[in-house]
Amino acid sequence: MSNPSILILPGDGIGPEVMAEVRKVIDWFGANTDAKFDVSEDLVGGAAYDAHGTPLHDDTMAKAQSVDAVLLGAVGGPKYDVLDFSVKPERGLLRLRKEMDLYANLRPAQCFDALADFSSLKRDVVAGLDIMIVRELTSGIYFGEPRGIMDDNEGGRVGINTQRYTTDEIRRVARSAFELARRRGNKVCSMEKANVMESGILWREEVQWVHDNEYPDVELSHMYADAGAMQLCRWPKQFDVIVTDNLFGDLLSDAAAMLTGSLGMLPSASLGQPMENGRPKALYEPVHGSAPDIAGQGKANPIACILSFAMALRYSFDMGDKADLVERAVEKVLADGLRTADLLGEEGVAPVSTSEMGDAVIAAI
Amino acid sequence: MSNPSILILPGDGIGPEVMAEVRKVIDWFGANTDAKFDVSEDLVGGAAYDAHGTPLHDDTMAKAQSVDAVLLGAVGGPKYDVLDFSVKPERGLLRLRKEMDLYANLRPAQCFDALADFSSLKRDVVAGLDIMIVRELTSGIYFGEPRGIMDDNEGGRVGINTQRYTTDEIRRVARSAFELARRRGNKVCSMEKANVMESGILWREEVQWVHDNEYPDVELSHMYADAGAMQLCRWPKQFDVIVTDNLFGDLLSDAAAMLTGSLGMLPSASLGQPMENGRPKALYEPVHGSAPDIAGQGKANPIACILSFAMALRYSFDMGDKADLVERAVEKVLADGLRTADLLGEEGVAPVSTSEMGDAVIAAI
Numbered sequence A, B: 001m002s003n004p005s006i007l008i009l010p011g012d013g014i015g016p017e018v019m020a021e022v023r024k025v026i027d028w029f030g031a032n033t034d035a036k037f038d039v040s041e042d043l044v045g046g047a048a049y050d051a052h053g054t055p056l057h058d059d060t061m062a063k064a065q066s067v068d069a070v071l072l073g074a075v076g077g078p079k080y081d082v083l084d085f086s087v088k089p090e091r092g093l094l095r096l097r098k099e100m101d102l103y104a105n106l107r108p109a110q111c112f113d114a115l116a117d118f119s120s121l122k123r124d125v126v127a128g129l130d131i132m133i134v135r136e137l138t139s140g141i142y143f144g145e146p147r148g149i150m151d152d153n154e155g156g157r158v159g160i161n162t163q164r165y166t167t168d169e170i171r172r173v174a175r176s177a178f179e180l181a182r183r184r185g186n187k188v189c190s191m192e193k194a195n196v197m198e199s200g201i202l203w204r205e206e207v208q209w210v211h212d213n214e215y216p217d218v219e220l221s222h223m224y225a226d227a228g229a230m231q232l233c234r235w236p237k238q239f240d241v242i243v244t245d246n247l248f249g250d251l252l253s254d255a256a257a258m259l260t261g262s263l264g265m266l267p268s269a270s271l272g273q274p275m276e277n278g279r280p281k282a283l284y285e286p287v288h289g290s291a292p293d294i295a296g297q298g299k300a301n302p303i304a305c306i307l308s309f310a311m312a313l314r315y316s317f318d319m320g321d322k323a324d325l326v327e328r329a330v331e332k333v334l335a336d337g338l339r340t341a342d343l344l345g346e347e348g349v350a351p352v353s354t355s356e357m358g359d360a361v362i363a364a365i
C-alpha cells in the first residue's frame, strides 16, 4: 500500500514560512513513526498568479482533487489589490473549496490556557473556551448567480450577489454539525436571519428537519445571527457547536477566533464527500491570513498551521492519537513560556522565531 | 406655528414600559421649556397584528409619513414565531424603514464610564469607547428581489435572497457617514467583502468616489467585514465612524453594542431625506430588542429609549443643547449608582424599577 498523499500549497505572505515548520513536523513523523506521507508542493493565490497569471493553475486543481489531503498556508496581499476580481488570490482558494465541494468548514474557537490573558475579553469569559463553528463553505452568497456589476440604466451602476441555499446543501452541513456535537457537548446552535431572509427560513426548517429525523438526541437551538454575534461577545461558553451559512460563518468565526486571544493558534478543516478510499475530500488551513506586514521576517506563529496538520491527522488519516500528540506538544511549549512575536506582552519574555517555535514543538512531540 | 409632531409606536415586549418613561421626559420638556411636541401613539409589530391582523396598519404608515419624528420601542416575541413571514412583527418595522426611505441608521456604540465593568471586554479595551456605526437600512439583501422559497425541481426546495446596491444608494449613505465624521474624529472606515462579492466591490468604489470628490479632508479606510468583526473585538477604539451595508451593519452594530457592556443604554436614529420643513424623515429606537422574558415586570432599562429621544432632539429638532441635557442627566444617575436589573453585579446595589429610573433621569434634568 502506498503512503497517503498530501499536497502543500504555501500561498502568500507568511504562508511559506509557517508551512516550512509543518513540513518539519511531517518529516519528523515520517522518520520516527509509521505515519509516512507522500508530500508534494505547488502554488496558490498571488504566488500562482505571479507564475502563471492565474491564482490556481488547472494542473494544481487536478492534483488537489487526487491527493488525500491539501494543506494550505494563506492567500492574498496588497500587491494583488489592483488585480481584476477574477484573478485575485482569493479566487484560487474559493475555486479549491467549490470544485472539491468542501461544504463543511470546521473552525474550532479554543482558548489556550496559557494565552487566556491575550484576549481582549476578561479571563473568566474565555478561559477554557472550546467551541466549534461549522460554516457552510460551498454555497450561499459566495457562489450564487446572478452576480456582477451592471449599468442601472440611470447613469449609475448596480452590484448584485445572490444568496441561494437548497435543501440538500443545508441538510448535509447540518449533519456534519450534529455528528461533531455527538462527540463533544451534544449541543448545536444554528444561526441565520429567518426574521428577514427567506433563505434563513429554509435554513432553520431544514436544520430542524435533520434534527428531528436523524439526530433527535442532540440538543438544537436557533438564534438570529445578529443575536449570535452579541452572545459570542457576551458569554461564548454557552455554545458547543454552531452551524451557520457561508457569509455569517465568515464573520462569526473570525470574531470568535479573535475573542479567544489565540488567533495565531487556530486551525481549520474543510471537508467534503468521502472519496473512493473512504477519506473525505479535505483541505486544512490556519484561520489567520497572510499577514503581509510581517512576512519573511521570521516573526509568524506557525502553530495554527501545525495544528491544521493535526486536524488532518484526525479527520483525514484516522490518526487521532498522533493528532493528540501534536496538540499536547503545542500546549507544552506554550506552558513552557515560548512565545512568537504575536504573543508578546508578558514581562521578561523574549520572542522566539517561527522556526524556533517549530523546532520546539517537534522537540516536545 | 404648530408644535413639532411625534408619533410613538411602543410595539411589543418591554416596548410599552420603556416608552412610558420617554413620555414622561417629553411631558417634562413640554411643561418646563419651549420644547413642546404634539404626541400621538399607535401600534406596530405584534401589537398591531393582534389588533388588525397586520404588523403595520396603512393608517399608521400614513401617520408615520406625516409626522416630524417617529419613536419606536421594540417589536417581536415568541408568541408571533408561528406567524407567516409576511405578517411577522419585524415586517412592520421593515416597512417603516423602507417606505420612509430611512437609509442612514446611526448606531453609536458608546461605553458609559460608570458601566465599563459590565463589558465582557477588559476595562482598558472599552473605557471611553465612542464609535458611530452608520448602517445602510433600506436596501441590500433585506429588500432585494428575487427572493423567496421555491421548489428546486429535484424534490427539494431552494431559498433565495438578493443583495443589490446601486451607485446612488451607496453614495447617499456614504455622505451621511462623512458628514458625521467631520463633526467627530474625522475618520471613516468602510466595511464590505469586496474580496468575495461584486456588490462589495461597487460599495468600495462608490465610497471611495464620494470621498475623493466630496470629502477628501476626511480620512477613509476600507476593511473586509470579517476583519472588521475581528478588529471590533480586539481594539474597537481604533474606529471613529464605520459605514457598512444593511446585513453587515446588523451583525457588526449588535456585536459592537454588546462589547460596550451598555446594551440597555444604546439608542439609534434612522434618517432619510429632508422633508418640506427641512427636517429629515426620522425614526428613533433603542438598539435592544423586545426582551419578552422580562416584559411587564418593571425590570427593563428605559435609558436606551430615553437616549433615542435625545437623538431626536438633536437630529430632528435641532435642539442639541436639550439633547445634551438629557445625556448628562443619564450620566449623572449612572454615576449616582442607580441601576436597573440588567446592570446588576456590583456589590450592595439594589435594582431600581423602570419607572424609578425614568423619574431619576427627569429629576437629574
Ligand SMILES: CC(C)[C@H](C(=O)O)[C@@H](O)C(=O)O
Residues within 6 Å of the ligand: A090, A093, A094, A250, B195, B196, B226
Ligand atoms: C480569503 C477569503 C476569501 C476567505 C473567505 O471570505 O472565506 C477568508 O476570509 C476565510 O474566512 O477563509
Ligand SMILES: CC(C)[C@H](C(=O)O)[C@@H](O)C(=O)O
Residues within 6 Å of the ligand: A195, A196, A226, B090, B093, B094, B250
Ligand atoms: C428586528 C430586525 C428585523 C432588525 C434587523 O434585522 O434589522 C433588528 O435586528 C435590528 O437590527 O434593528
